[in-house]
Amino acid sequence: MASQMEKRTNQPQAEWYWQSNSDPWSPDEKQDWKKYSDIESEIIEGVFDANDAKGLAKLDNYLIDLNSSLQISKSDHNKESNVKRVLIDRNENQGLREERFFLPQALNRPFNDDSYKGGLHLIKEWKKKAVDLTTSQIVEQAANGIINEGDLLGEHCASRWIARQLTAVQNKDGKEIYKCCIRLYTKECFLYKIINQAMIEADITKLDTLAPFCYLLFRSWLQDIKPYKAETYRGGNLNPDMVKYYQKSTGRKKCWYGFTSTSKNREKAESFGNSLFIIDMSDAIGIDISACSDFPNEEEVLLPPGTTFKIKQVQFNNTNYKNNIFLKIVNNLPSYSIAACLLNRLFANCFLCHKAIFSLNSNVIWRCETHTKAMNSPMV
Incomplete structure (x- = not known):
């Protein structure tokens, strides 16, 4: 059975990009794409997955019109750029x-x-x-x-x-x-x-x-x-x-x-x-x-x-x-x-040597074989 990490890394991840050219509509300029932040991509992807008829994702400074694949500035609706969705392989050596x-x-x-x-x-x-x-x-x-x-x-x-x-x-x-x-x-x-x-x-x-x-x-x-x-x-x-x-x-x-x-x-x-x-x-x-x-x-x-x-x-x-x-x-x-x-948990402590045992489950033990006496109150 695949581990949780294996399942997670085998799932492709969606990333969203916007075209950052000074003139994104110019055929003479080389296309330059910049990635949205992780959370911005999550917000856009959430609208994409919802199949909302409006297809409009709202970021701090921009509206993302998924129906037209456009980024629109909130301060100036005439400023538009193209956006695109890219699926990446989590197994890539990043x-x-x-x-x-x-x-x-x-x-x-x-x-x-x-x-x-x-x-x-x-x-x-x-x-x-x-x-x-x-x-x-x-x-x-x-x-x-x-x-x-x-x-x-x-x-x-x-x-x-x-x-x-x-x-x-x-x-x-x-x-x-x-x-x-x-x-x-x-x-x-x-x-x-x-x-x-x-x-x-x-x-x-x-x-x-x-x-x-x-x-x-x-x-x-x-x-x-x-x-x-x-x-x-x-x-x-x-x-x-x-x-x-x-x-x-x-x-x-x-x-x-x-x-x-x-x-x-x-x-x-x-x-x-x-x-x-x-x-x-x-x-x-x-x-x-x-x-x-x-x-x-x-x-x-x-x-x-x-x-x-x-x-x-x-x-x-x-x-x-x-x-x-x-x-x-x-x-x-x-x-x-x-x-x-x-x-608010109490457990035994031994600070007298480095021979300590610690369990990450609910039965927390912290004592050594040599020093069997332990304090019954936490050290703070």
Whole structure:
């Protein structure tokens, strides 16, 4: 029987394009086509699938007349362009999205020292205010918050589309809600960018708007989603000073404040930038979100906010002409301890050594053979 990921990758995906020539009607100009964003394509495809007689999809700045295959400017109805629908094979060897999987050169602080600050702090502060909310109410708050943030960015249609996906599952079981959140987080749109910006900056002004969604995404760690404990990769474009920054921190423990996207595919991670992060997760837990992702061939393994790692080695590789930065994720179970507390779950904890056992089902165990005595309250 085919796996969920195999079924998903075997399904063709519709993408929509608009002709961006200065004069789209000129026979002398070469046709130039630009792709709509993922969510814009979803909105257009929804109207296409509905077989609506009007055939009119509404975006923030344009109307898409599917009967005439035209994009019409809302501000000037005389400005028109052609549109087209293209079916793509999900099995095509596509690369990783640069903004999602690669660290930019201008990043002044690529890691932090205290894992309990940043994104974790934002989630904890929000949960203090939302202790009596049901899951359905949290989903509704997350949807409304994304609409508010989208409006600030001018992403009116996209934010409301995301909100509709959330409210459609708000009364379903937890697994459906968390899978929906993961899928939305993988979409190429404004959402994952503002989520991580808020978590990295621990932006309290986003407490009521983005923290509810961050909380739901973080809760997926305690669900039966496929764990991954092997090697993953992430690209980067680092200037010489930044490389020295990593070299000086060799042997030290650092952390990431936001959610961190890594890939199981080394070749794809090497395709951009001058640096490759080689991440050993043998003593930690990430989640393989490929089956929930809109981009399953990215083979994404997502790490939680507050993930702690040790910088093992920094060396220049003469084969791929990149700085290879070796990281080892340090037993990131403290993040799960906080997640469990946020869920009002109590379980045994052993912080005295790294010999820990953790189960991603409802019977959470975290204790070692040597230290049989465990605390009965969560560490927060």
